[in-house]
Amino acid sequence: MKSLDPRVNRLPSDDSSVAKPKEPLDQLATFEVFLKKSEKRLMEHVGIVHGADEEIAFLFAKEQFSRRYTCIEMWIVKSSNTFATGYTEADVSVYDSIKHIDGVANEEYCIFHLLRRGKQHVFAGTVEAESVEHALSKAKKSLGDTQVFNIWVVKSSDLHKWSQKELWETLPDKGFRDALAYRAGDKLKDYLNERKNG
Amino acid sequence: MYGGGSIIDNIKTTAIEDEDPVQLKAFETKIERGEKVEPRDWMPSLYRKQLIRMIEQHAHSEIIGALPEGTWITRAPGFKRKLALIAKVQDEVGHAQLLYSAAETLGKSREQMLDDLVNGKSKYSNIFNYPAFTWADSCVITWLVDAGAIVNQLANARGSYGPYCRALDRICAEESFHLKFGHHCVIYLATGTSIQRKMIQEALNRWWKPLMHFFGPPDKVSVHSELLMKWKVKMASNDEMRNQFLDMYVPKILELGLEIPDAELSKDENTGVWNYADPDWDEFFEVINGNGPCNKERLDVRRMAEERGRWVRKALRDSEMQYVTPLA
Numbered sequence: 386m387k388s389l390d391p392r393v394n395r396l397p398s399d400d401s402s403v404a405k406p407k408e409p410l411d412q413l414a415t416f417e418v419f420l421k422k423s424e425k426r427l428m429e430h431v432g433i434v435h436g437a438d439e440e441i442a443f444l445f446a447k448e449q450f451s452r453r454y455t456c457i458e459m460w461i462v463k464s465s466n467t468f469a470t471g472y473t474e475a476d477v478s479v480y481d482s483i484k485h486i487d488g489v490a491n492e493e494y495c496i497f498h499l500l501r502r503g504k505q506h507v508f509a510g511t512v513e514a515e516s517v518e519h520a521l522s523k524a525k526k527s528l529g530d531t532q533v534f535n536i537w538v539v540k541s542s543d544l545h546k547w548s549q550k551e552l553w554e555t556l557p558d559k560g561f562r563d564a565l566a567y568r569a570g571d572k573l574k575d576y577l578n579e580r581k582n583g
Numbered sequence: 584m585y586g587g588g589s590i591i592d593n594i595k596t597t598a599i600e601d602e603d604p605v606q607l608k609a610f611e612t613k614i615e616r617g618e619k620v621e622p623r624d625w626m627p628s629l630y631r632k633q634l635i636r637m638i639e640q641h642a643h644s645e646i647i648g649a650l651p652e653g654t655w656i657t658r659a660p661g662f663k664r665k666l667a668l669i670a671k672v673q674d675e676v677g678h679a680q681l682l683y684s685a686a687e688t689l690g691k692s693r694e695q696m697l698d699d700l701v702n703g704k705s706k707y708s709n710i711f712n713y714p715a716f717t718w719a720d721s722c723v724i725t726w727l728v729d730a731g732a733i734v735n736q737l738a739n740a741r742g743s744y745g746p747y748c749r750a751l752d753r754i755c756a757e758e759s760f761h762l763k764f765g766h767h768c769v770i771y772l773a774t775g776t777s778i779q780r781k782m783i784q785e786a787l788n789r790w791w792k793p794l795m796h797f798f799g800p801p802d803k804v805s806v807h808s809e810l811l812m813k814w815k816v817k818m819a820s821n822d823e824m825r826n827q828f829l830d831m832y833v834p835k836i837l838e839l840g841l842e843i844p845d846a847e848l849s850k851d852e853n854t855g856v857w858n859y860a861d862p863d864w865d866e867f868f869e870v871i872n873g874n875g876p877c878n879k880e881r882l883d884v885r886r887m888a889e890e891r892g893r894w895v896r897k898a899l900r901d902s903e904m905q906y907v908t909p910l911a
Contacts, residue, residue, distance in 0.1 A: 386880060386883055386884075388654075388880055389654055389714050389715065389716060390650070390653065390654035391657055391658075392653070392654075392656075392657065393654075393880065393884055396884070396887060404698070404701045404702065404886045404889050404890060405890075405893075406698055407694035407695075407697060407698050407889075408694070409692075409694065409906065410694075410900055410904055410906055411694050411893075411896055411897075412692075412693040412694050412697070412896070413896065413899060413900065413904065414904045414905055414906060414907075415687075415906060415907050415908075415909050417909075417910060430911065432681060432684055432749070432750070432753075432909075433684045433687075433909040433910075434680070434684075435693065437899035437900065437901070437904070438901075441899070445680075448673075448677065449677050449680055449681070452670075452673070452674075452677070453674070453756070453757055453760065454756075463905070463907075464907035464908075464909060464910060465905045465907045467910060469623075469910050471623065472621050472623055472624060474613065474618070502618050502619050502621065502745070503618065503619030503621075503745045503748065503749075504749075505749065505911065506911065535621070537910070558666075559666070561662075561663040561666040561667055562666050562667055562669070562670030563667075563670075563760060564759065564760040564761075564762075564763035564764055566663065566667070567667065567763055567764045567767035567768075568763075568767070569766065569767040569770040569771065572770055572771065572774055573770050573774070573838075573839075575774075576770075576773075576774040576839075576840075577838065580840065
């Protein structure tokens with residue numbers, strides 16, 4: 386391949402013009418990512434990444450969601466381990482349709498609420514329960530007095546947490562990737578003055 | 584970056600007649616109220632189809648868009664600019680990840696989308712089929728192509744589909760870094776030596792036509808869909824976005840003493856509408872159909888990356904792995 390890009394020129398020659406179709410899971414599995422921007426903020430859902438396991442998912446998530454804007458803590462959970470209720474609208478809360486269930490409090494579950502449609506889920510709290518349904522029923526009692534449009538339930542043991550703040554401390558040199566290092570207003574002003582004064 | 588408002592195909596409105604009228608009414612009322620549609624909500628199949636196509640094209644544009652700019656990473660003038668450009672290109676690839684995820688929530692797998700890209704079945708923004716000859720080309724892309732993308736993306740961020748809007752909010756925040764960096768680079772060239780000035784002027788000349796193409800064909804010839812506007816899939820017409828871009832950036836370009844290679848470019852102060860020479864729409868359609876200067880190289884590079892990474896992805900797979908459509 387002959388290109389203006391020296392990196393492309395270095396690629397080995399390749400004569401396949403049609404790529405083989407991707408197999409299922411070629412892009413690996415999906416993980417939900419949550420992060421906490423600062424001490425004052427709640428843990429909130431920010432999106433998903435694809436990865437082979439939680440470690441790799443974390444590496445991708447760290448690049449994806451905390452590269453430009455930092456955070457102090459990140460949680461990762463397999464999408465397949467996240468239970469989601471249906472969505473409600475207008476003034477109907479998901480909790481309105483959740484029935485009371487008895488059970489044993491033998492496992493911790495994390496509850497995430499969608500407080501406004503169009504926004505992202507935020508961490509609401511934990512409950513001790515024996516199943517997802519039981520966790521929802523207990524959450525209704527302890528967390529259910531707000532209007533909620535959607536609820537996610539995750540077993541705490543399925544969440545992988547990274548909370549060492551120093552993970553997000555960056556080298557001063559990295560400032561050069563930011564726009565703040567590229568002010569050119571003075572240069573422009575000098576140039577405009579020069580032109581005005583002939 | 585990126586994603587021009589350009590390549591929305593003709594849609595057949597007949598499909599709409601097959602939808603459940605009660606649910607359709609509720610869906611449209613919700614959008615009218617300004618509420619967002621979420622992945623598990625009922626939606627017309629046409630809405631789903633158009634959004635997948637649009638978000639997917641946008642995602643492809645991000646990874647393909649990283650190629651012309653990446654050309655200059657190894658030769659960026661100075662260590663700091665090199666860092667900034669690496670970070671910018673990484674941002675673009677990250678944007679593709681966000682957008683693919685948003686499209687996945689609508690039910691198309693990432694594997695399928697990437698297959699469709701390398702096999703030429705789905706499109707990406709035309710502008711990346713042009714070469715970046717010099718560092719100045721890279722500066723024009725970083726400043727003006729990103730500026731165009733911001734105009735387009737800020738409009739779409741007010742759309743109706745929740746996951747797409749959330750991805751765009753993140754993307755726009757990062758684009759503003761690019762815009763500042765790009766402006767800085769252009770100012771340095773434009774206020775520099777005569778050779779530097781010549782470089783940036785020539786780059787602007789090369790990119791002006793693709794920039795005018797960026798927002799898509801004029802409204803009078805493009806397939807205009809009131810339905811997509813009503814459903815808040817498309818938020819502004821091609822001409823509206825192009826006009827807004829010209830309003831914002833023509834003064835900034837002229838202030839640097841650069842010339843815009845269009846003798847007919849002028850603003851009608853009464854209507855606020857810019858007039859411009861025909862930027863050769865035939866060329867636009869030629870490039871879309873695969874005959875631009877770099878179409879083949881872009882797809883070849885992408886295909887090779889796919890092929891050469893295959894064994895790594897295969898080695899990472901394990902039997903417990905499970906694909907689940909992303910939740911939000």
